[in-house]
Amino acid sequence: MYAAERQQRIIAQARRAGRVEVAALADVLGVAAETVRRDLTALERRGSLRRVHGGAIPVERLEIEPTLATRTGRLTEVKRRIAARALDELPSGGSIILDAGSTTQAVAELLPPDIDLTVLTNSLAAASVLSSHPGIRLYLLGGRVRGTTGAAVGDWATSALEGVVVDVALVGTNGLSVARGLTTPDQSEALVKRAMVAAARKCVVLTDSSKTGDDHLHRFAQLADVDVVITDTDIDDDVAAEIRSAGPEVVTA
Numbered sequence: 001m002y003a004a005e006r007q008q009r010i011i012a013q014a015r016r017a018g019r020v021e022v023a024a025l026a027d028v029l030g031v032a033a034e035t036v037r038r039d040l041t042a043l044e045r046r047g048s049l050r051r052v053h054g055g056a057i058p059v060e061r062l063e064i065e066p067t068l069a070t071r072t073g074r075l076t077e078v079k080r081r082i083a084a085r086a087l088d089e090l091p092s093g094g095s096i097i098l099d100a101g102s103t104t105q106a107v108a109e110l111l112p113p114d115i116d117l118t119v120l121t122n123s124l125a126a127a128s129v130l131s132s133h134p135g136i137r138l139y140l141l142g143g144r145v146r147g148t149t150g151a152a153v154g155d156w157a158t159s160a161l162e163g164v165v166v167d168v169a170l171v172g173t174n175g176l177s178v179a180r181g182l183t184t185p186d187q188s189e190a191l192v193k194r195a196m197v198a199a200a201r202k203c204v205v206l207t208d209s210s211k212t213g214d215d216h217l218h219r220f221a222q223l224a225d226v227d228v229v230i231t232d233t234d235i236d237d238d239v240a241a242e243i244r245s246a247g248p249e250v251v252t253a
Contacts, residue, residue, distance in 0.1 A: 001029065004236040007039050008213040011048055014058045021055040045075070046210035047174075068102060068125065068149050078208050078232045083107040085230050085253035086170055089204050090117060094167040097196045098126050100151030100189075101172030103206040105129075111136070120166060122152040122192055146189065153188035161195035169200030171221075173207050175214035178242045181223050183216040190218035197221045204228045205248070209235035212243075223247050 006029055013028075014020045022040070026033045040056045043049040049056040083106035090096060093116045098104050100123035108126035111117070114135045121127055122141040130138050141160050143152035171193055175183040182205065184190050197203050197220065209231045223229075223246035231240075233252045240250045 001031075002236055003039065003042070004209070004212070004234070004239065006031070006035075007043055007210075010036075010039055010043060010056075011058070011214065014049055014056060019052075019055060019057045020049075023054075025055075042210065046208070046214075048210075048214055068100075068105075075208050075210070075232075078234075079103045079106045080110070081253040082206050082208065082230050082232060083110050085251060086204060086206055087111070089168055089170070089202070089228065089230075090115075091167040092116060094118070095120070097121070097161075097166050097169040097171075097200055098123065099169070099171045099193060099196060100124075100126070100149055101206075103208070104170055104172050107170055107206070118166075120161075120164065122157050124150045124152070141192075143192075144188075146186070148186075149189065151189055151192070153186075153192050157192045158195045161192070161199045164199050166200050168202045168204060169196045170204050170206060171196055173205055173211060173220075175216045176205070176207055176212050176223075176229070176243075177215050178223060178246050180215045181219050182221040182226070183214075183219050185216045185218065187218045190220040193220040197225050202227045204230060206230050208232050209239075212236075212239050 022033050022036050025036045044051050050059055082103055086107050095118035098119055098121040105125055108129045113133050116135045118137040120139040127140045130136050141152050141157045143154040143157035145152050173182040203226045205226050226248040229248045230251045243250050
């Protein structure tokens with residue numbers, strides 16, 4: 001069994017039972033306890049589980065959503081590779097929506113200073129980076145700012161998005177699965193993300209492979225709404241094939 005398969009089974013068991021124990025998982029999965037501990041550490045880093053003595057519990061039980069600062073510190077090089085590949089999707093002289101999030105923030109940091117581009121974003125962090133780029137026409141979406149993610153949300157943001165059409169939306173996600181599509185823990189962010197997808201001619205989702213198979217409370221898009229998924233090379237081949245069968249192109253970086 002591949003690590004990705006083990007970890008998906010661990011998440012599923014944690015959500016069913018509310019908790020998982022290292023020793024029990026080792027028996028069920030047929031692996032060493034140390035292997036289970038490494039899996040639990042990986043799942044905690046991606047924000048799916050919280051380690052406790054002897055095992056782990058799902059973050060939904062704790063009602064904890066990782067902050068932008070926490071997520072930015074995870075899988076940094078992987079996110080930069082995904083962001084670098086996303087630059088190939090940008091329309092020269094065109095318009096994009098840049099979602100709030102750690103991987104989309106990496107896109108903002110990699111954009112060349114002289115690029116000719118119109119950017120709409122609800123991310124305070126991305127806007128701060130892009131405001132000094134002379135070639136970028138920057139539009140900051142307004143609304144209530146969530147301290148957890150630094151994203152502007154609410155009616156002001158969704159109303160503004162209803163009145164625009166852009167070439168490409170670069171959207172992040174907390175979870176991605178063939179069965180349930182793209183999901184995120186917060187309803188207000190889900191509504192803004194949904195409006196971003198609807199406003200774009202082309203939707204590109206940026207996500208590290210650890211989020212595949214993960215589902216959160218609020219769905220904002222089906223995979224059929226997505227044109228391209230850019231992820232990392234650790235994605236399981238079978239999972240990538242399932243995503244492709246649902247509609248999007250899958251690109252690894």
